[in-house]
Structure formats: C-alpha cells, structure tokens
Amino acid sequence: MKIEKQYYKEHPTFHVAVDSIIFGFDQGELKLLIHKRQFEPAKGEWSLFGGFVQKDESLDEAASRILFELTGLNNIYMEELQTYGEVDRDPAGRVISVAYYALIPAKEFSEATSSQYGATWVSLKDLPPLIMDHNVMVAKGLRRLKRRATSQPIGFELLQGEFTMPQLQALYEAIYQSELDKRNFRKKILAMDVLIKLETKDKSSSRKGAFHYRFDQKKYEKLVDGGYIFTI
Amino acid sequence: MKIEKQYYKEHPTFHVAVDSIIFGFDQGELKLLIHKRQFEPAKGEWSLFGGFVQKDESLDEAASRILFELTGLNNIYMEELQTYGEVDRDPAGRVISVAYYALIPAKEFSEATSSQYGATWVSLKDLPPLIMDHNVMVAKGLRRLKRRATSQPIGFELLQGEFTMPQLQALYEAIYQSELDKRNFRKKILAMDVLIKLETKDKSSSRKGAFHYRFDQKKYEKLVDGGYIFTI
C-alpha cells in the first residue's frame, strides 16, 4: 500500500461538484428547476442545483443527496450526463463538475418549489442566463432528453402514477416541440403494450373526461430484458 | 475572492483520472488497445490507458495527452463517455475516473503498438479481465460505439483516408457483429451522398479490385449543420 500511495500523491487533487439538470412537465410545458445561488462567486444569479461531492459518497449518491437537500424529493430518476473540466470554468478556482440529468414526476412537481432555497420552475422557452457553463449543460441535457424520448418510454418517468393519453401526448409534444397526430400517437403507445387502462377518468380538462392509464413496470422490464427496443 | 475560497475549502478534493477505451479496426475485427499496468496496485495486470489529470489541463486535454504519451498518436477522435466515482472503485484510494472513448484510424493502427509501453491490440471477442471497473467501461464504450454507428458516419473515423466499400462494410459488420447485405449496404451508404468515388482501386483483396472512396468532410458538415440525421 505504500508504493501506490506515494505514486498517487505525486498528482494533484480537485474539488468535484455535481450539477443537476432537473426537468419537469407542467401545464403543457417542459420546465427546468433552477435557483438563485447561495454563495459567492455569482451569488444571487440563476444556477442549476449543485454541490460538492463528499469523501464518503459516490457521484450518484452526491447527486441524489443534493437533490434531496434542496427540494425534499427522493427516489428521482437521475443519470449522469457529462463531466465538465475546463480549467477556468469556475472563476473562483478549479472545479470539475459532473452534470446529472433528472426527471421529476408531475405529481411531485409543486412540492419541488416549496423549498426554502427558492427553487423555481422556468419554462425552457424563456430560460434566463445561468452562471458559468450551466446553459451549455442544459442544452446538452435537452438533447439527451429528446434522444431518450425516442428510444425509451421516458415519458412515464415524468408522468409517474396515473395519467391520460392527452397528457402523455402533450408531454411528448413538449419534448419534441412539435405537434403529433393523436390517432397515430395512441396507436404507437398502445402497440408497445406496457400500459394498463384504468376504469377511472380525469375530468379536469374536458366534460367527457379522459381515461387514466398506468405504466406496467413489470411488463416493461420483461420486455427490456428480452432485448426489446422502444421507439416512440 | 475570500468568501468563496473559504467556502470551497470546506470541501474535500479528489484525484481525478482519465481512462480511454480505444477502438481500432484491423483484419475484419474490432479491437481494443490495452496494456499492462506500470504501477501498483495491480501492476502487470491488463488495463485501459489512463493517467491522472494535472492542474493546468482540462479533461479533454488530459485524455489527448495521455493517449499521445502512451501511443505517440495525435489528433485522434475522442469523446467523454462516462465518469466513474464509486467510493471504493480503486483499492488504493479514492480516485474519480473519467472514461473517454476513442477511435484509431486503420492507417495508424500499427503505429499504436510500437510504443515502449507494451500497448497491445486485443480482439473484443476475447477480451481478458481488466483491472478494477475497466471491463464495465469497455462494455459501455461498445454500446456507445454501436449507437453512434447507427446515427453518425462514425465508420469514417475508423477508416480515415481512402477505403473501399467492402472494407467499410466489414467495419460495420464488426461493430454490429452481424452480416449485412452488400447491395442494401451500398445503397444506404451512397444515398447519404457524402462519399467521393475515386478512380483508383484497391487490389489487395481481389483480382478485380475495389474502388477507393473518400469521405467528403465538407459536404458532411453542411448536411449536419442543416439538421440532417444520418442513419446507417
């Protein structure tokens, strides 16, 4: 253990941060969760949610912890997006930042904003300038979201629990920023055969009401294990 | 500058390494460049090419530098793949590793092995066990390569310069590990309209000889800028 320690010690160490691109979906719009930075530099400016990795946690754990601390949300779908390591990306010192991308289910949407840290959902259409390279991270996150959406039923992550076909369609329209034909959309989604149609209806947006659906997690996992690739 | 420095200093720092998954293509096979580790722990075991990030370089720069130092190759296509940060992934201490994926053009293939560091090309079919989580990294790199290959003319990175249709097809067959119909393959590739057919022939593999092609970089960039998505 001595030789290696010595060899490792010849090399520098760095602060490692995690920044999360948190997408949500509300009122027909795709949104991003941001807040005003609590510390210098750039205190008070718009920023992604982030924080420093600690000694006893993995990167994934750090991302989850920070999301929980700042929004109270747990068990959120997160995945690593990209690591940013330009020498001068942070004016206050060398920080290597691992960007994560996360999807907040609609039902937890409002809870996320009740935090003490001033979390705010902003529409992606009018995203303000963010600190440092955070706008670059968001652009990359959006690209990933779009790609994911074409090959995985990612929509279900954003709409956990019960949802209606028109809601699911609106979500995909928000992601692609284009309109879809509702007959073709239904056909494709139902052809995947991973939805359970419920007896209940959602009447919040029409007199007739739209049937609730639920995502059949077990069926989905079976298909994926069997090598099935979703295309939406 | 004082407040922030103080805030940053409350947080731990980490060794940050770069490990490269280097793909090459030779004799109809997809290969990976590895070597025997030069230092403890796990000295002498098979490992990806890697090293520690230094103070004055970005992650991308570190990856390029390390590739150059260990193989003498420059200007190689590299992109970040994923960052690995499990607490105990390195038995000798906490190291966060950024995995890169790289494609070595066929014509530089043999030069890569002439290094003093014992670089060796191994077929992906019989990959030996690698140290730590390097096998996981390779698996992820392979998935990325396959996906990239379906949506970008990545083959041209691996076959830089002049190549023939049969060579290009062999490359895609190696990536997908399945056989392709040569008529359909030609049709698709030529439909992309980014290849220049040359007058010369490669006669190394048949009496008749196969025409050389070259990738039309400018045409390709124009198409991509115009939003075109390649599908192979």
Next chain:
DNA sequence: TCAAAAGTGTTCAAGATACACCCATGA
C-alpha cells in the same frame, strides 16, 4: 479458363404518415 471478390436492381412486407368524423358530458 476459372476461381474469387466486386458490383448491380427489383420485389415485397412492414411501419409511418395523413386524414375526418362521432361520442360523452356539464354548463
């Protein structure tokens, strides 16, 4: 002259797209 790889078109099936009307309901 023949062996060995290069080169070439057409048919068919499946999947994607375009498109218009009836239904249920509460106000």
Next chain:
DNA sequence: TCATGGGTGTATCTTGAACACTTTTGA
C-alpha cells in the same frame, strides 16, 4: 342544446429486407 375535448379506422407512402446473377482479372 351546444361547445369542448376524447376517442376511433383506413388508405397511401416510405423504408427496410430479401434475394441471384454478371463482371473483372491474375494466376
């Protein structure tokens, strides 16, 4: 009763998949 959003089927086009023979040439 009517305005509003929910729900449904068919025809057409596009795309990918399957498939066999001719050409060139050096040995």
